[in-house]
Amino acid sequence: MTGQTILIVEDEPSIREVVGLYLERAGYQPLYAADGRTALTIMTRQMPDLVVLDLMLPQVDGYEITRWLRERGDTPIIMLTARREEADRIAGLEMGADDYVVKPFSPQELVSRARAVLRRSQRSTAVATEQPLHFTDLTIDPQTRLVTVGSDEKTLTATEFDLLWLLASHPRQVFSRDQLLDKVWGLTDYIDPGSVTVYIRRLREKIEANPSEPRHIQTVWGVGYKFEP
Numbered sequence: 001m002t003g004q005t006i007l008i009v010e011d012e013p014s015i016r017e018v019v020g021l022y023l024e025r026a027g028y029q030p031l032y033a034a035d036g037r038t039a040l041t042i043m044t045r046q047m048p049d050l051v052v053l054d055l056m057l058p059q060v061d062g063y064e065i066t067r068w069l070r071e072r073g074d075t076p077i078i079m080l081t082a083r084r085e086e087a088d089r090i091a092g093l094e095m096g097a098d099d100y101v102v103k104p105f106s107p108q109e110l111v112s113r114a115r116a117v118l119r120r121s122q123r124s125t126a127v128a129t130e131q132p133l134h135f136t137d138l139t140i141d142p143q144t145r146l147v148t149v150g151s152d153e154k155t156l157t158a159t160e161f162d163l164l165w166l167l168a169s170h171p172r173q174v175f176s177r178d179q180l181l182d183k184v185w186g187l188t189d190y191i192d193p194g195s196v197t198v199y200i201r202r203l204r205e206k207i208e209a210n211p212s213e214p215r216h217i218q219t220v221w222g223v224g225y226k227f228e229p
């Protein structure tokens, strides 16, 4: 039993219940919200370890919840999206969700994803024995998980931090998208390699002075990405 809490925000009762049942069987403690406002109330009281979030919700929608969460830290988010909502999915990832599943999905798949995302956010804590990395305009501190650009402190999600840490701790080494998926996400079968592009773009927006002409996170055409110190 892990006892970690997972908040399921979903207005369709059948999905909410099935997901909760599977998560409970896997040893997690599910919490339920049928709409966005209830979710905010629950999270204000106590922040769950993970949020499973339907994007289309009555009252306060999934995007607003994602924004609200990202203003407050790096609680991992798995989005639930419909098949035809690809643009929404990308928007959600860009706003800071960690992963997504497309409806209809198997509850077992969702449990695997939840486990992987939680493992990643815990592994981030394990990185904490390492020393900070210093570059001229950039400091990456695994103890505090803080990234400083010039004099600005940036808040990164667990996934963004892991991705940056992997690249920056192997300067000039080129990683393919599949290698990044494997090392950062750990579940290459489920995740579309296109998600890596979205994450790279988000990282650049956070740490580069000019994201369209990145100095640190460079694209190696036809191969992947590397960190230039």
Ligand code: CA
Pocket: 010, 011, 012, 054, 055, 056, 057
């Ligand atoms: Ca819905």
